Amino acid sequence: MKTKLTGFALFLMTLGAVVYYPQIMAKNIPVNPPLSHHIIASQNPKIDVVFVLDTTGSMSGLIQTAKEKIWSIATTMASAQPTPEIRIGLVAYRDRGDQYVTKVIDLSDDLDSVYAALMDFEAGGGGDSPESVNKALYDAVHHMSWSEGEQAYQVVFLVGDAPPHMDYNEVRYPEIVASALEKGIVINTIQCGEIPSTVGPWTQIASLGAGSFFQVEQAGGAVAFTTPFDDEIAKLSAMLDDTRLYYGSEEEKARMLKKVAATDKMELHASVATRARRGVFNAAAGGRTNLLGENELVDAVASGTIALDELAPEDLPEALKPMAPAEQQAFVAQLANERADLKRQIQKLSGDRDDYIAVKVDEAGGMKDSLDQLLYEAVKEQAAKAGFKYENGPAY
Numbered sequence: 001m002k003t004k005l006t007g008f009a010l011f012l013m014t015l016g017a018v019v020y021y022p023q024i025m026a027k028n029i030p031v032n033p034p035l036s037h038h039i040i041a042s043q044n045p046k047i048d049v050v051f052v053l054d055t056t057g058s059m060s061g062l063i064q065t066a067k068e069k070i071w072s073i074a075t076t077m078a079s080a081q082p083t084p085e086i087r088i089g090l091v092a093y094r095d096r097g098d099q100y101v102t103k104v105i106d107l108s109d110d111l112d113s114v115y116a117a118l119m120d121f122e123a124g125g126g127g128d129s130p131e132s133v134n135k136a137l138y139d140a141v142h143h144m145s146w147s148e149g150e151q152a153y154q155v156v157f158l159v160g161d162a163p164p165h166m167d168y169n170e171v172r173y174p175e176i177v178a179s180a181l182e183k184g185i186v187i188n189t190i191q192c193g194e195i196p197s198t199v200g201p202w203t204q205i206a207s208l209g210a211g212s213f214f215q216v217e218q219a220g221g222a223v224a225f226t227t228p229f230d231d232e233i234a235k236l237s238a239m240l241d242d243t244r245l246y247y248g249s250e251e252e253k254a255r256m257l258k259k260v261a262a263t264d265k266m267e268l269h270a271s272v273a274t275r276a277r278r279g280v281f282n283a284a285a286g287g288r289t290n291l292l293g294e295n296e297l298v299d300a301v302a303s304g305t306i307a308l309d310e311l312a313p314e315d316l317p318e319a320l321k322p323m324a325p326a327e328q329q330a331f332v333a334q335l336a337n338e339r340a341d342l343k344r345q346i347q348k349l350s351g352d353r354d355d356y357i358a359v360k361v362d363e364a365g366g367m368k369d370s371l372d373q374l375l376y377e378a379v380k381e382q383a384a385k386a387g388f389k390y391e392n393g394p395a396y
Contacts, residue, residue: 045082045151045388048107050089050140052133054160054192056098056126062159062192063121067270069224070115071277075395078286080388084151086286088114089144093136095165098125101132107144111290115278116262119269126162129195133164134172137187137205141180151387154185156209161192163201173201177208191215225360225396229353230276236346237279238267243339245297245317245332247306252295253317259293280353280395283346298335308332357396 055063070088077086089107094100105117140156147154164173180187187209189202199215206213241263246256267275282291292299297317300306308328313321320328361367 045080045084046087046147046153047077047080047084048087048089048144048147048152048154049077050091050107050144050154050156052091052093052136052140052156052158052160053121054094054131054133054162055092055121055123056094056131056162057123058126058161059192060123063123065224066121067115067118068274069277070111070118071274071281072224072395074111074287074290075277075281075284078281078284079392079395080390082151082388083285084153084388085109085289086111087147089140090114090118091136091140092121093132093160094125095128095131096168102136102139104139104143107146109289110259110262110293111281112259112262112266112278115270116265119265129162129197130165130167131160131162132168133158133160133162133201134166134168134170134176137173137176138171141176141183141185146183146185148184152184154183155211156180156185156187158187158189158202158205159192160190161195161198163195163198173205174208177205180209185209187211189213193217224273225357226273227276227353227356229349229356230273233279233346233349233353234272234275236342236349237275237282240279240282240291240339240342240346243298243335243342244292245319245335246293246295247297247300247311247315247317248295249315256293256295276353277395279346280350283343283350298332298339301332302336361396 051066053059053063053066074086074088078084087107087109088111090103090105092100092103092105094102103121105114108114137156137158140158166172177187187205188211189206189209191198191202191214194215194217202215203213205211241260244260246253266278270278281287297306297308297320301308308320309325316328320331323331
C-alpha cells in the first residue's frame, strides 16, 4: 500500500461536497456535442457538478491528481440515499494570449468521456497573476445543460490560484454569480496557494454565490490510497466492459462506439488504481448509467425493455449478426450471467478494499482534521435537510 498526500485536496472532497452541500435547491467545446444547451428536466434526484479549473502552469499537481481521483469522487457522490444520477462538467481556463482561454466539457452522465477529456488537460501558459476567471465562470453558468427538478442540485467549484482579470471588457463575476443564483446554482471557491490578491475575490464569489471559500496549500492535502486489491478490481472492470453490446441505428451505435473508445483510452493510459476506482463506481448502483450508456442490449433484454426478435437485422450489434436467433439468445443470456458475476466479484473486493483503507485511516489517527473529513462532516448535515442521507464518509 502506498499512501499519497497529493495536490488534490480540494478536488477530491470538494466534489464530495457536491453530494453533501446542496445549500440551494435547483430551480465551448464539448466532449461530445450535447443535444442542446437547454435545461434538462428529470424526475430523478440529480447532482450536477461543474469544475472550473485553472490549467495554467502552476496548477500541474492538481490536474494530475484530478486524473487519479475523479472516480473516487464519483463514488462518494453516488453513495447518497436515494441514489442520485451523477453528471459532471468541466471548464478549463487560462488567459488571453495562451493556447486557449476556456475549454468547456458539457455536463454528462457519460463519465468515461468526461474522464477521457480530463486526461488531455495539461498545465501550461499563464505567467502574469490574473487569469480569465470571469470568462470561465460565465461559461460554467451559461454554457452548461443544467438540470432542474425537485431534487436537482447544481454546484460550481472554482479552483485556482490567481485572481480574475478585472481590466477586460467582459461580464464580471458579481453579475455572473447573480445569474447563477437565479438558476439555483451554488458557487464554491477553492484557492490553491497563498497569492494575497486572490483571497478577496475568491471570498466574495463564494459569499455572493451562497457557497464556501476554502484555501489549501499549492500542492493540496487530500489523502489517496492504493491497495492490494486494485489490480484484480481493474482486471474485472475491463471484463465487465466487455459484456456490453450496443444496438440501434448506425448513428446510435456510432455514438456508443465513442464511449467505448473513451474506455479504451483510459485502459491504455490510466493507472491501475484509477481503473480500480472506476470499476468500484461502475459496479455500484450509481455507476449503472456510466457503465451501460444508451441502447445496451444485454440490459435491455434482461429488463424486458426489448426482445431480440423485435430488432431489425441491421439494428443488431455486429457480434450478433452472423448468429442464428437461438445462438443470439444464448449469447446475450451468457453475457448477462457473466455481468452479474463480475459485479458480485467487484463488490466483494470493493468491500475488502474499503476495510483495508479503514484500517489505514485508523492507523493515521482517523484523519479527523483532514480537509476531506472536515468538509464531509460540515456538508453532510446540510444535505440531510434536503432529503439525502450520507453515511459512508469520503471514498478514497
